[in-house]
Amino acid sequence: EVQLVESGGGLVQPGGSLRLSCAASGFTISTYWMHWVRQVPGKGLVWVSRIESDGITTRYADSVWGRFTISSDNAKNTLYLQMNSLRDEDTAVYYCARDGGSSSSGYMDVWGKGTTVTVSS
């Protein structure tokens, strides 16, 4: 079964760091583009970052550029999101998602259940 399972969320103080993980099963992440998407409770979906199947090419939303880093470990078949200099507005449920098209016209065909990040003092 194709599945994504996020972990690593929690409560962190402003300015702190957190690393999210997304374990994939049923497929190999090195053959797909992968994304992180977040949702503030009661608000809409917001794209955060993507990494291409080469494991090198990455893009970020302006709101997280320079603070977040997306990466992947092919041996562990796991996607990561390193989040530094966290702000109150980063509080959200974070989803990882597979890009079924794996191109700049792709779409997210597999989603995890999400992990909750709360930034608060």
Next chain:
Amino acid sequence: SYELTQPPSVSVSPGQTASITCSGDKLGDKYASWYQHKPGQSPVVVMYQDTKRPSGIPERFSGSNSGNTATLTISGTQAMDEADYYCQAWDTGTVVFGGGTKLTVL
């Protein structure tokens, strides 16, 4: 930055047709995808590349995209279709989501 605009809410009676629009500059020149998101669940893609329906999505879901507007149409809407719907497109290598539309079936 590129923006996609959706109506905050759409209401439809069971069995009727619901249309959810998504507007963006020259959106018709891009591919639009649509996601259904129910409370407590993960989003599900219901339409991609404007008109393609993923396996397992009912035939009552259809899509179109032309000019500045993409539209998700649900024919014979059922109570189970009540959810938030988001359009999505790409712009200069980044992903953009619309603000979402709450579909109420009443």
